[in-house]
Amino acid sequence: MIKEIDKKNELTDLKIKHLKPTIRIEKDGSEKLVVNQISDTKIKGLYLTVKPNNNKLWEFRYTSPTKKNRRRTSFGNYPDVSLLKAREIGQKYRELLANNIDPIDNKKEELKLIDLNTKGKIENAINEWLKKESLSTTETTHKSKKMIFNYVMEFFRKENIIYVNEIKLFDITKLLQEKEKTAPETASKLFNYIGNFFKFCVLKGYCESNLILNIRKKDVLIKKEVMHMPKITDIQILKKLIVSIYSNKEGSISIQNALKLVLHLPLRPENLANLKWEYINFENRTLIIPRAMMKVKNKNLADFFLPLTDNVIEIWRGNINSYSELKDSEIK
The missing domain is CATH 1.10.150.130 (Tyrosine recombinase, N-terminal domain)
Structure with a gap:
């Protein structure tokens, strides 16, 4: 049962509405608004803090049962958090303390659990x-x-x-x-x-x-039998393939040149398909592909560097006018 003195000082919605920041008289006689803190008589540790800008913040203060130090936590402004709701939260914190549970640490664990449940x-x-x-x-x-x-x-x-x-x-x-x-x-x-x-x-x-x-x-999984294409070891067959590639007139100029470049550049299909003009230095006759574009992306390794032969330079220079008309910078 609440004592008479507590009844008199008990927080009510009417009383809270009229609470103001504390006025402090400075040495020069001027007045300054400072924080006004009022404790609730019903829930031990529950405070309403009235700030100089008249914002009213709910706080709960207590001694941690685990760390043994004084701690405080806030949980919203009045009237967003009503007096009734603030007392419910304060009572929950008192029950946690009675079971040697720190309210702040408990809140962190709850938020962590919510985060884990989401992610x-x-x-x-x-x-x-x-x-x-x-x-x-x-x-x-x-x-x-x-x-x-x-x-x-x-x-x-x-x-x-x-x-x-x-x-x-x-x-x-x-x-x-x-x-x-x-x-x-x-x-x-x-x-x-x-x-x-x-x-x-x-x-x-x-x-x-x-x-x-x-x-x-x-x-x-059932292991799938892989049939690898046989490598070309017969020089005559290789010559026939090269002649076929260089004499091919089907498809776009991009396809024709890509087939030719396969013969000269030791590049993966993905790198070949995504070459950009900026990677090529015709003056120094070199190709430099950024490391980030290669399969092995180790930042400690230098960018991929490849000297260019006369054949490669000829393939690109022979069609450079056609390539320069492309809308983007990729060599297609």
Whole structure:
């Protein structure tokens, strides 16, 4: 039961509306508005702080049961947080203290849990992982991964699985084996991607373990027999191929020249298709491709450097007028 003296000083909505900042008389006789702090008589530790700008802020002050120091936390302005609501929050904090739980630390844990529950959703976790992966992969590879994981997200939506920590090993094997029916090579890639994705999720706290860490790919997927094209070892056949490429008049000038360049430049198809004029120095007869555009993106390695032969220079110079009319800077 509240004492009479407490009843008299008890906070009410009417009293709060009339609360003003404290007026302090300075040494020169001038007046200055300063913070006015009023404690609630119902909930120990609950304060209403009236600031010089007349904003009224709810605070809770207490001695931490774990750190043993004085702490304070605020939870909104009046009237956005009503007197009744402030007392409910204050009472909750008193109950936490009675159980040796620090209210501020408890709030941090609650927010962390909410954050994990949001980011730990499969779709959010995949998008976060893909964003990180994009920093170390080529644009083409990233697009491929994104398409594959669009399938993954759709699969789990159909399975009604929302969070990463809800995924079971059975779900992963089902995902991989269903994809294998229509795209065996993609399923093989997905096995590796899934492993890296779960490593990321374990690091972030979205799940406790990498489900396929100790699983062998060949135990989940049927190994596909790969038929490699035989290399050309017969000099006459190689000559015939070169003559065919140089005499070919079908297709655009870009295709004709790309086929010729394949014979002279030791580049991956992706690098060849995305060459830009700015990479070529005709005066020094060199090709320099930024390291970020190469498959190996180690920043400690220099940009890819390649001296150009007379044949390559001739191929590009012979059609430079046609290329200069292109709208973008890519050599197409």
